[in-house]
Amino acid sequence: MAAQGLKKTIVLKGIGVSPGVACGKAFPIDHRPITIPYIEISDRDFLEKEVARFIRALDSSTAELEAIKNKLDAEEGIGPLIIEAHVMILRDTGFIRSTIETIRKRGINAEWALELTLSRYRDVFGRMEDVYLKDRIRDVEDVVHRVLRHLLGAGGEAISDIKEEAIIVAHDLSPAETVQMKGKNILAFATDVGGKTSHTAIVARSLSIPAVVGLENITKKVRKEDKLIVDGTSGVVIVNPDQETVRRYEDKKRHYRILEEDFIKGAGLPAVTKDGRGIGVGANIEFVEEIPSAIYHGANGVGLFRTEFFYVNREQSPTEEEHYEHYRIVVENKDIKWATFRTFDLGGDKFISDPRLAEEMNPAMGLRAVRYCLREPDIFEVQLRGILRASAHGNTGIMIPMISGLEEILEVKKIIEKVKDNLRARRIPFNEGIKLGIMVEVPSAAMVADALAREVDFFSIGTNDLIQYSLAIDRVNEHVGYLYRPCHPAVLRLIRYVVEAGHRAGIKVAMCGEMAGDPFCTMLLLGLELDGLSMTPLAIPLVKRIIREATMEEAKKLVNHVMGFDRTDQIEEYIKDYMRRRFPDYCAVADVE
């Protein structure tokens, strides 16, 4: 976390035009020239020199494009038509004549005349109704930029410099640029402008790489080598994400890869086992932009709405109103049957105003989540008010992270009562019966689950932290990462205990860690009698399909069997083998490792 601390995390939202997730380093292509000089010239001879300079720039631009075309011809047999179209624009008599006449008549330099020609074409294309044709102004712009570069003696194209895996960041990508990317290892596109039909979008889809366009100013916010996450499904780009976020998206990526069209077809069907047990399948999301994808992939609700990004990279904490408006969008969606908002799981390091907390040695075990909320109840209350107010519009739950014992939840309940009183006094509506739950992710909470169950309405087991804490493994530490094993017998016993304790108290127990979305664990989790599973949207179709084809009887048998093993590898082997035999079709696709 310390190394990351130097670079600010930024979240940018645009339009996802080609689905999928990519994590990698930014390669910005800055082809927006450059300030265009304006020079008035009265001397006729000098004006003729400008004309000659313009013609030379046309020639060298043409030569440059011909060279690209020849190279691509040689590689692929036939060169891309788009380069040919650009050469034609360079030789277009109307285009050339208009620019030369402008130089002469207006008495100005070639660059400025060229810019005026471009703006004339912008007018003409701007009036067109056909979206596709309208977009062709991009080709004119691209050609003009090329000529300007030659006029101004600016350097060659950056694309040829791409050597390793890169996420292309640009104002916009032109066809001529994208064809030059062939054979390069491009992971994704992220651009300032564009729409679903823009060239960048079409190329990204044809290359099957994620793309987000319409980010407005990503070129100003990203520098070369910045780490980026591009989520082309929800249209979100995260600049300089922390390790935990990277991990989450790597998981998403993996699910994306194994997701086949065929699975999506049944995604809307209910998650009910053959012997009639229904499982609440929810999505883990953190941006409202992800809701359409969650619904498309078959989520019935939002089992975990992360709220941390709400606080990241801003001067002041979000207001009650912002929280409310944001959460309301989620709960009002008619396809979302329930939404569980996790109160922010952040430490003092995210609230820069508090330097006392910045030097913590081990942030994972430090002052964060509910611990921080109880220390700074004012910040906490603002968010609680926002969630409570959203509850007036739909089925809403509050979920508290990092609870380690009874005192904390009692303290939280006091604060919630206070917030409710405040809302009642202000005559602001909220759902009096709003459900309160906790993340069970600290081993001590798991061990006193029986006591905690009497105080809350639901549990959600957060396996990522539960595994990390109970096995004492920092999962981002590459030296010990191999010890991070969800099927460790200790983990399974903890899960079983939490479920039993919850059910004895008559409350529902769900799971929202990565394990919940791992198809290899689905039978195991069914057998452990979890009531709900919440996962990254892309994991839902496959997990639901396994649930629909399973019976509780066989799932429980599987659990009884593996609980008899003492070793993690025995459990893992048995489950893998079992799943491969039981669901050969799905496991063939899912077995990517």
Added chain:
Amino acid sequence: MRVVRTFTLKNALGLHARVAVMMVNTAKQFSADIYFERNGIVVNGRSILGILTLACPKGGTITITAEGEDAAGAMEAFEKLIESRFGED
């Protein structure tokens, strides 16, 4: 010699970039002057931007004028190209 004919574009996208490139390449094979006209706007048949700015949609009509020795041959070539729907299916 001067030949004038009006065509209806039946291909899926109308006069888009790929089609414009093919039109220009066809015009370049002949020495005749070639003009495209639509809604009173006349453009040079060798100007890709001119052709694009006609913004002719699917089902739209354009009038082609060819003037010069090989005008008839040029018109025949355009007819073939347009009737073949520019090789689209």
